[in-house]
Amino acid sequence: MSETAEYAETASPGEGDAAPAASGRRKASPTSSWRSRLYRWDIKASPYVFVAPFFLFFGAFGLFPLLYTGWASLHRLELTNLDDSTWLGLENYTNLLQSDYFWNALGNTFTIGIISTVPQLAVALGIAHLLNYKLRGSTLWRVAMLAPYATSVASASLVFTLLFAWDGGMVNWIIGSVGIDPVNWRESSWGSQFAVSSIVIWRWTGYNALIYLAAMQAVPHDLYESASLDGASRWQQFRHVTIPMLRPTILFTVVVSTIGATQLFGEPLLFGGTSGSKGGADHQFQTLGLYLYDQGWINGHLGRASAVAWLMLVVLLLIAAVNLLIARRLRKAQ
Amino acid sequence: MRTSSRRSGRLVAFAAVTALATSLLAGCSSDDDSGSEGGDGKVTLNVGTFGVLGLKQAGLYAEYEKSHPNIKIKENVIERNDAYYPKLLTQLQSGAGVNDVAAIEVSNITEVVQTQAAKFEDLSKAKGVDKSTYLDWKWKQATTDDGKTVGLGVDIGPTALCYRKDLFKKAGLPTDREELAKEWAGDWDKYVDVGKKYMKKAPDGTKFVDSASSVYNAVFAGAKERYYDKGGKEIYEDSQGRKDAWDAAMKVAQGDMSSKLKQFDPTWDQGFANAKFATVACPAWMAGYIQEKTGPEGKGQWDMAKAPTDGNWGGTFLGVPSAGKHKKEATELAVWLTQPEQLAKVFAKQASFPSTPSAYDTLKPSPATKAYFNDAPITEIYADIAKNTPSAIYGLKDAQIGQSITDIGVLQVEQQGKSPAEGWEAAQKEIKDVLGQ
Numbered sequence: 001m002s003e004t005a006e007y008a009e010t011a012s013p014g015e016g017d018a019a020p021a022a023s024g025r026r027k028a029s030p031t032s033s034w035r036s037r038l039y040r041w042d043i044k045a046s047p048y049v050f051v052a053p054f055f056l057f058f059g060a061f062g063l064f065p066l067l068y069t070g071w072a073s074l075h076r077l078e079l080t081n082l083d084d085s086t087w088l089g090l091e092n093y094t095n096l097l098q099s100d101y102f103w104n105a106l107g108n109t110f111t112i113g114i115i116s117t118v119p120q121l122a123v124a125l126g127i128a129h130l131l132n133y134k135l136r137g138s139t140l141w142r143v144a145m146l147a148p149y150a151t152s153v154a155s156a157s158l159v160f161t162l163l164f165a166w167d168g169g170m171v172n173w174i175i176g177s178v179g180i181d182p183v184n185w186r187e188s189s190w191g192s193q194f195a196v197s198s199i200v201i202w203r204w205t206g207y208n209a210l211i212y213l214a215a216m217q218a219v220p221h222d223l224y225e226s227a228s229l230d231g232a233s234r235w236q237q238f239r240h241v242t243i244p245m246l247r248p249t250i251l252f253t254v255v256v257s258t259i260g261a262t263q264l265f266g267e268p269l270l271f272g273g274t275s276g277s278k279g280g281a282d283h284q285f286q287t288l289g290l291y292l293y294d295q296g297w298i299n300g301h302l303g304r305a306s307a308v309a310w311l312m313l314v315v316l317l318l319i320a321a322v323n324l325l326i327a328r329r330l331r332k333a334q
Numbered sequence: 335m336r337t338s339s340r341r342s343g344r345l346v347a348f349a350a351v352t353a354l355a356t357s358l359l360a361g362c363s364s365d366d367d368s369g370s371e372g373g374d375g376k377v378t379l380n381v382g383t384f385g386v387l388g389l390k391q392a393g394l395y396a397e398y399e400k401s402h403p404n405i406k407i408k409e410n411v412i413e414r415n416d417a418y419y420p421k422l423l424t425q426l427q428s429g430a431g432v433n434d435v436a437a438i439e440v441s442n443i444t445e446v447v448q449t450q451a452a453k454f455e456d457l458s459k460a461k462g463v464d465k466s467t468y469l470d471w472k473w474k475q476a477t478t479d480d481g482k483t484v485g486l487g488v489d490i491g492p493t494a495l496c497y498r499k500d501l502f503k504k505a506g507l508p509t510d511r512e513e514l515a516k517e518w519a520g521d522w523d524k525y526v527d528v529g530k531k532y533m534k535k536a537p538d539g540t541k542f543v544d545s546a547s548s549v550y551n552a553v554f555a556g557a558k559e560r561y562y563d564k565g566g567k568e569i570y571e572d573s574q575g576r577k578d579a580w581d582a583a584m585k586v587a588q589g590d591m592s593s594k595l596k597q598f599d600p601t602w603d604q605g606f607a608n609a610k611f612a613t614v615a616c617p618a619w620m621a622g623y624i625q626e627k628t629g630p631e632g633k634g635q636w637d638m639a640k641a642p643t644d645g646n647w648g649g650t651f652l653g654v655p656s657a658g659k660h661k662k663e664a665t666e667l668a669v670w671l672t673q674p675e676q677l678a679k680v681f682a683k684q685a686s687f688p689s690t691p692s693a694y695d696t697l698k699p700s701p702a703t704k705a706y707f708n709d710a711p712i713t714e715i716y717a718d719i720a721k722n723t724p725s726a727i728y729g730l731k732d733a734q735i736g737q738s739i740t741d742i743g744v745l746q747v748e749q750q751g752k753s754p755a756e757g758w759e760a761a762q763k764e765i766k767d768v769l770g771q
Contacts, residue, residue: 079420274414274596299770
């Protein structure tokens, strides 16, 4: 580091000719030594200044909340009085691990995550494959794919709530016309989870399809050409060329969707209507995100809510680890 | 050549980003301005409310702005109190983003008085406030032991029963309000009996009530014993008032008399519009709601009778958070808004019942409201109920306990077909969780 600084200093304009005597002259002339020190400072400090905004923002909005949440999770901290907290140690965590509601929320998050992520990505892959063909008005189709994603969670959830209303909702009307009894979508256990997933699937499928489409267009065309020369059908091309080439992209969408599913909040909250944070009368679609909100903001137990947040982080890290393992396996298999 | 073109490209991008950032910042700062002082030197007062408080609908803000040319009033409404109240608490704790005037629901008032009093202005000593104009119990609810008043009473919720005359007629029931009131007077079981009669000949697709929770709340509104005793101890398990309300709700849920709609949900609104149910518990503030949600077709079809027991469901206070930017102006506004003559105007428009008895002689519902409820003597009914309402003890977590019972316990029986015992057990478990036990 100091060597580069020395070099830079000697190479600076106006001092180039005095290069050999540089170190001697620095002591002799205070002004030039001031300038050179400034220059060295500039070289050393500027990069830090340039990257500082990110770290400042990260510190303020990422690191500090994380640490503060950790601190809060070890205390009894009530929304009604933030100035007063009592040390509890790990009590919030042990309480949570003994709470039926927590395990219920964890289970719901998992099942809703599965039934929303898996069909979503599968359908997105199919749609992307279709959009990858030469189509008339392909831009229109692609924009249409993104329209649900651009809709706000609130309006989408509101519409789905009405569609899934047990009395007079369109879904029950349709299944009623083929002779199936109306389902109380919100209050039945699997019905509510299905309804919530359908909102997620509707909103995110197009988004993922576009990501896949972008990746598909990067697949070299001659691969398909040679495959078709070898007599591979469209489906075989899709299975043996497209999917392997898309593997990193698929992994990416799986990771992103998993994170999204773990943090699922807006859709079930709004689907639940009044007191939506309970996730139904039997907490049948209360996700971890809703449970956190219910503990912190409805019941006012911020300490417990913080503990939920940290446990959510642990869950995410576990999922990330599993993902990493699978990815490594896949790479080895290749 | 290539480098210079790349550089100019970068310059363009940089300029674009800068322009965007500046415009964003400008956008923010102009927002800030509207929060405090506009370019024209006006003071903007933010009033935070939940649901339909009626102050705006009755034209009070416009009137105040006219007489105070330097004031602009902005109402920030959040539909439901269960979303509004946590936000209010957060703002009070952080001192940031508080509304200059904040509405407080009666089920939260004890918690506010006991834990947030330091964060509110003392309105008992504000200029123009006359304690004697407010209902004594309403005043006490918002006042700390050492005499600090954190909120001035806006409305109270004397609770009647609203019913659809047309549906009652079709079901072969009497439609006269006096007759009905007499038929179920004094006992909610008699009301349930009327429900049984209704269900025998119910018009297609209709039920007797909107929800079992509505019945729970209506019965509980008249409870002498609520969730807490005088010392602030929870007694919800053995409270007679709670038990009566629960039993009535269970009879309705298990007798298949309810449309099973969750109150304040969009589907509940639709239920009003499509005339899906014949009765709804009708605190004064609900009357405005019914007019709004049923729409013009309901005019003259809705009527109002006294409920089996007199009670109070809901009501609101206006407080002035100390962290507000314009405390002086906000206090003046809050005081003015809760004067009897102003609350009488809200009653005329919205039927929300004033917490200032001195207004009662002058109360007149607007001709439209009166016609909507089939010319029912709205004022007399509500004033009579308000006089006979037992004084109630509210506790720290009234709102959350009530919500646990209706939205977990009652709903499990009503919609998931569980037994009352299972429903009550689930509610109890939820309450323990709420209280952090």
